[in-house]
Amino acid sequence: MPQNEYMERWRKLHGRRLDHEEKARKKEAREGHKASKDAQNLRGLRAKLHAKKRHNEKIQMRKQIKAHEERNVKTNDEKEPSEPMPAYLLDRNNPSNAKAISSQIKNKRAEKAARFQVPLPKVKGISEEEMFKVISTGKKTHQKSWKRMITKPTFVGPNFTRRDPKHERQVFLRIRRLGVLRIFANEVVFQYQIHPSYGFTV
Template identity: 85%
Template structure:
């Protein structure tokens, strides 16, 4: 698209069409709000609620920046440096509000749908496997009783050196991902396990529990960035308990 634009340019009425499209967005949002039903209506209402909060914050910040106090006048006599800041408290207030808004935006960037999850004990996650011929059987092996993810080129180690056993029946390769803004669910391949909140060992072993952040292949969704390049992978958080449900459900972090 960019190459075509460089070679042939845009339509003559491109700016006018863009302006009209932007003007129609309000009507489309109103129509969607009136006609949507069920879960899509709830998601749309949550999105609009967040947008209105941000808009009110921005308006409030502009009002605080433009406000002028009664004491703010040009002094007839020179003032000492330690009294200069006292004449204009409105600027300090607007600055503190801007800093708070920036911090809130930064925190929202790393926000996840499930911020808190229940901890799982080692007895619930690992099962002791005893091995050896002798009377005192050694119990240094562990079998993982939770669903796991292993890469496509995974091969088991020699049983003599295998410390953690991941059963084949509990290995998952795909998950049902839901796009929160589009409201659609599609089955996507799992690329890797990014972070398991239970422990670093669970992350290393690829254990899939509730709240785990995974990386999924989003090439089938056709998502693109602002520059037009295709988004091949995105992070998602597991929202269900795969050990109970027999499948992995996740929400994309957009």
């Protein structure tokens, strides 16, 4: 037996404690109280990790419950009759397609919800070379290149005031680029694609 399985070896040789089942049952019963206490008292990163873990557990539990519900549909499917049936009797005694119907309802709901969703375009990251233009300075040599000029439209907020270039290295400069500063964030215009059922785009 491998050396790291010494606990299993001990269990095989000597058995478990006489109250092992009782202790295991009590420990399992306490887990809910412990989780509740942690959820109330944890702070910071530990709280975030705990919340994420509980969130994932609940998702798995809901999926499992839903799978069990779909699996437990009663099916009284009989063999196909030899003679043809009239149309008004075709849907009788045939609940085996309950799963298919439920998925069909889900798809319809998703389509309905998609009509009212506006897909926002994903904003790609801009490299520093593209965003900041290097400006070389210096009386004769022009070898100093710590100054930067912003070339893209930038949201600065209504309370923005400039600082002098000495204290504002690699951010904004005295170069008057007021054309690219935006006080309000909604000045950026997107091209929206509306759901096809509406028949138009914005």
